[in-house]
Amino acid sequence: DVKVTQSSRYLVKRTGEKVFLECVQDMDHENMFWYRQDPGLGLRLIYFSYDVKMKEKGDIPEGYSVSREKKERFSLILESASTNQTSMYLCASRQQSNNYGYTFGSGTRLTVV
Amino acid sequence: DQQVKQNSPSLSVQEGRISILNCDYTNSMFDYFLWYKKYPAEGPTFLISISSIKDKNEDGRFTVFLNKSAKHLSLHIVPSQPGDSAVYFCAASFSGANNLFFGTGTRLTVIP
Numbered sequence: 001d002v003k004v005t006q007s008s009r010y011l012v013k014r015t016g017e018k019v020f021l022e023c024v025q026d027m028d029h030e031n032m033f034w035y036r037q038d039p040g041l042g043l044r045l046i047y048f049s050y051d052v053k054m055k056e057k058g059d060i061p062e063g064y065s066v067s068r069e070k071k072e073r074f075s076l077i078l079e080s081a082s083t084n085q086t087s088m089y090l091c092a093s094r095q096q097s098n099n100y101g102y103t104f105g106s107g108t109r110l111t112v113v
Numbered sequence: 114d115q116q117v118k119q120n121s122p123s124l125s126v127q128e129g130r131i132s133i134l135n136c137d138y139t140n141s142m143f144d145y146f147l148w149y150k151k152y153p154a155e156g157p158t159f160l161i162s163i164s165s166i167k168d169k170n171e172d173g174r175f176t177v178f179l180n181k182s183a184k185h186l187s188l189h190i191v192p193s194q195p196g197d198s199a200v201y202f203c204a205a206s207f208s209g210a211n212n213l214f215f216g217t218g219t220r221l222t223v224i225p
Binding site for chain 2: 004006009031033035037040041042043044045048050056058090092101102103104105106107109
């Protein structure tokens with residue numbers, strides 16, 4: 001069964017900390033995505049990557065960066081965590097040839113205090 | 114600007130009855146539509162999809178209807194079960210798009 005694995009289910013970090021959220025997929029997918037989910041706002045795209053070392057800004061990239069050194073791994077970095085980055089973070093991947101369907105990870109609930 | 118909208122943040126139905134979740138979109142380039150289901154503390158899972166060349170797609174208890182002229186789609190769940198209680202996201206895309214465009218979600222509660 002195909003899988004997208006997010007390294008942490010729950011994280012609590014302090015304001016100003018540098019935070020790394022890791023995502024690994026085992027499906028050899030070219031495209032990977034980071035979303036955040038907030039009540040009333042749905043899923044908002046932070047960054048995506050269509051290949052190794054490639055990245056594109058999504059709708060809300062401010063305060064975030066990403067890294068994709070290997071095809072299977074896509075990391076989201078909060079350079080200096082702030083309380084408004086408290087959220088559920090969801091990683092997803094898809095094949096380049098499949099324009100539509102994503103496979104999501106289980107999510108990381110990040111709380112910044 | 115929200116291109117995919119789910120105007121009902123929540124919906125409650127009795128077990129055994131029909132649940133109807135609605136979704137509207139503004140971008141006429143969208144040619145594929147999906148519904149995802151999300152339980153708390155889990156990632157969304159794909160439920161059902163429809164291409165713009167169709168107006169209906171059925172999979173067991175789940176049916177999606179597409180009205181292109183109204184830029185509207187709906188998800189029908191019949192009969193509703195307590196295990197269907199979740200947040201449902203509508204999503205849309207078009208050929209060549211980099212990503213899916215998601216709605217804000219509707220929380221469905223099925224009352225036993």
